[in-house]
Structure formats: structure tokens, C-alpha cells
Amino acid sequence: QVQLVESGGGLVQPGGSLRLSCVVSGSIFSPNGMAWYRQAPGKQREWVAVVTPNGQKAYPDSVNGRFTASRDNVTNTAYLQMSSLKPDDASVYYCSMQQFWGQGTQVTVCS
8 A cells, every 4th residue: 555645844934945755655666756736725736846757857837946856766755845935835735656645744935
């Protein structure tokens, strides 16, 4: 059984940074692609990052240049480094692999 657990969320000021982690258990981390999504209350789920099985990365324009996704196949952990955070980055952030999802970690951005 595959389980994904996010952590690292918290409260940060605009312009600050946070690093989210997603630990995957119950499966081989590589070569599966890992994706990050976020969803704020009342909003649609939004894709924010992906690390493909071959290590390619992609981001939407809304976070490109500010967010960096990575993965450590030794620890089966995916990361999302978020910098220059804006208030509209505030969301619950989720990692996903295949059809599996974590339960999310909350990121709050406020002055």
C-alpha cells in the first residue's frame, strides 16, 4: 500500500520561503513521477510542479522561478522549495504519485 505524507508547511511572511517534503512509502519512489498541487478553500486544485521519472521538472507560470521541485530517491522523498512567497500562494499543498495523494500540508502567507 502506497502512502504519501507531506510536511513542512507553516506560516511565512510574504517574500519568505518554505520547504515542503513528501515522504513516499510502500512503493519504489523512482522512476515514478511526482507532482505537487495546491488547493485553497473555495478554489480549484492547481498544479504547481512536477518531477518526471527522468528528472525533468516543470512548473506553471504562476510559480515558475520561485518554486523548485526535487526528489531524493535514496530517502523516497520529494521536495518543493518555495521562495518569494506571495499571499496567493497560501493553500494546502499536496504531493501526488500516480493515483496516490498525501493528505496535505498547509502553507499560510501573511504579513
